[in-house]
Amino acid sequence: MIEAQQLTKRYGEKTAVDGLDFVVKPGTVTGFLGPNGAGKSTTMRLIIGLDAPTSGTVTVNGRRYSRHRAPLQEVGALLEARSIHPGRSAHNHLKALALTHGIPLRRVDEVIEQAGLSGVAKKRAGAFSLGMGQRLGIAAALLGDPQTVMLDEPVNGLDPEGVRWIRTLLQALAAEGRTVFVSSHLMSEMALVADHLIVVGRGRLLADTTVGDLVRAAGGDTVKVATQDPARLRDVLAGPGVDVTGRIGSEELQVTGLTAREIGLKAAEHGIALFELTARTVSLEDAFMDLTRDAVEYHGSATALETLGSPA
Numbered sequence: 001m002i003e004a005q006q007l008t009k010r011y012g013e014k015t016a017v018d019g020l021d022f023v024v025k026p027g028t029v030t031g032f033l034g035p036n037g038a039g040k041s042t043t044m045r046l047i048i049g050l051d052a053p054t055s056g057t058v059t060v061n062g063r064r065y066s067r068h069r070a071p072l073q074e075v076g077a078l079l080e081a082r083s084i085h086p087g088r089s090a091h092n093h094l095k096a097l098a099l100t101h102g103i104p105l106r107r108v109d110e111v112i113e114q115a116g117l118s119g120v121a122k123k124r125a126g127a128f129s130l131g132m133g134q135r136l137g138i139a140a141a142l143l144g145d146p147q148t149v150m151l152d153e154p155v156n157g158l159d160p161e162g163v164r165w166i167r168t169l170l171q172a173l174a175a176e177g178r179t180v181f182v183s184s185h186l187m188s189e190m191a192l193v194a195d196h197l198i199v200v201g202r203g204r205l206l207a208d209t210t211v212g213d214l215v216r217a218a219g220g221d222t223v224k225v226a227t228q229d230p231a232r233l234r235d236v237l238a239g240p241g242v243d244v245t246g247r248i249g250s251e252e253l254q255v256t257g258l259t260a261r262e263i264g265l266k267a268a269e270h271g272i273a274l275f276e277l278t279a280r281t282v283s284l285e286d287a288f289m290d291l292t293r294d295a296v297e298y299h300g301s302a303t304a305l306e307t308l309g310s311p312a
């Protein structure tokens, strides 16, 4: 479990993380989403104590990261910086890490196997492709068999087979009851792996929600209906939780609260001809853009005004 309370980080004038409150729960994959510069990496650095908050707190399993006696066994993290000696093999890199952190050496072979690095484990890490380096980073994160796994943009540089591997891995880790926190700026990718989403923009919390709720909030359950008799169809469809809108004189209606199937059946029951019945599917990408656009625009124009002074 990761808990942030009013977590804030400023770099001079820049507020990278701005009063974030969230909880990342065990047993599920939580996606950490936001456009570039939203504050995801900074938040992750704060979680594992690579940076200190300006104010607020963040704890892992009830304690600050630095207060854990064996932090690598508590939280396994993959952050962007690759700090592997290029002349060292993957095997030796992991072995050194295990030795300095009191992790049993058998874990080295286990994570090499788990990360699909068996064939290259003895090669110099300097010769690794971006994808291989990424797998090695993930192997290192899993080395201490941690209860909490936190990965910053883990699919960067991975090929489609690597992307599928990471998806399966994250879901398996969550199914084992671990806390899995994974950042991305791609909604499409998160939708496939995450159950829960924490969305940030300009350092602020924009949503703490499930994938389904995010789509619904963006109007994903609207059905467009074109009919010969809009007035009568409105009456037929009316009911609790149902909302029907449409311009006067138009044969088109927008319906929320009923599925296309339910609308079609009701119309048929009352002999009302339909010309069109389309469920408006909002893609997660659209929902995400909707959510983050406001934050970006708001701050964009505010910054522009600050820079330019009062408009003439």
Ligand SMILES: Nc1ncnc2c1ncn2[C@@H]1O[C@H](COP(=O)(O)OP(=O)(O)OP(=O)(O)O)[C@@H](O)[C@H]1O
Pocket (backbone or CB within 6 Å): 011, 014, 015, 016, 034, 035, 036, 037, 038, 039, 040, 041, 042, 043, 185
């Ligand atoms: N050490 C630093 N000094 C000054 N500004 C910083 C520092 N680290 C981050 N920032 C700024 O804080 C903001 C948030 O950056 P951060 O890297 O956390 O965002 P992000 O969501 O991870 O973005 P990306 O998806 O591009 O990695 C950015 O505007 C960034 O320029």
